[in-house]
Amino acid sequence: MASVLSDYIKKEQMLKQLQEELQALESNSELKKELEFKEKLQALMTEHGKLVRDVCEMLDPSYRSSSVKGTKISSTDGRKKRPLKVYKNPHTGEVVETRGGNHNVIKEWKAEFGNEEVVSWVVEERA
Template identity: 65%
Template structure:
C-alpha cells in the first residue's frame, strides 16, 4: 500500500510541476505570437479551402510531399539502393539473395553458425 501512495504522491508532484511549466509557457509572449499566427493561418486556410501542403507548395515551389513527413518511395527519397548479396550455405548448398540483414533464413544461419561465418558465405554482391 505504501508504494501505491508514494507513487500517487510522486505523480501529483510531477503534475503540479508540469502545470507550473505550462503556465509559464502560456505567459510567454513569443508563444502567444506563434499561437496567434497559427490561428490566423488556419482561419485563412479554411477561408480559401487550402491544405497545409498547398500553402507549403505556394511558398516554396521546390517543396515535395516527401519533405512533409509522408512516406516516400525509394525512387524519390534520395537514398541509394542497398547492395544485393547472394549467400550460399556450404553445408546445405542453399542460396539466398537479399538486400537487407533481416532475411529470416540468414538470421537462422547466423543463430546456428555465427554472424562472422555467415558473412563469409557471400558469393556475389550486385548494386
C-alpha cells in the same frame, strides 16, 4: 500499496511542476504571438480551402521532392513513388498500366510467357 501511493505522489508532483511551466509559457508574449499567427493562418487556409501540404508546396516548391525522410510533412509514409510502367501485350494488343508487380494481369502474363518476355513488353516508364 506503498509503491502505488509513492507513484501517485510522484506523478502529482510532476503534474504540479508541469502546470507551473505551462502557466509560465502562457504568459510568454512570444508564445502568444505564435499562437495568434497559427490561428490566423489556419483561418486563412480554411477560407481558401487549402491544406498544410498546399501551403508548404507554395512556399517551397521542393517540398514534395525532399529526399530526406522526416524533414518535411508528407502525405505518404516517406517512400518514393514507384514509376508507372505501361505494358503492351504484342499477342493481344492489351495495354496495362501499373506501379507495382502485383497486378493480376501482369502476373498471368508472366506465368504464361515468362518474366523476361513480359518485362520486354514495357513500352513506357514514367515517374
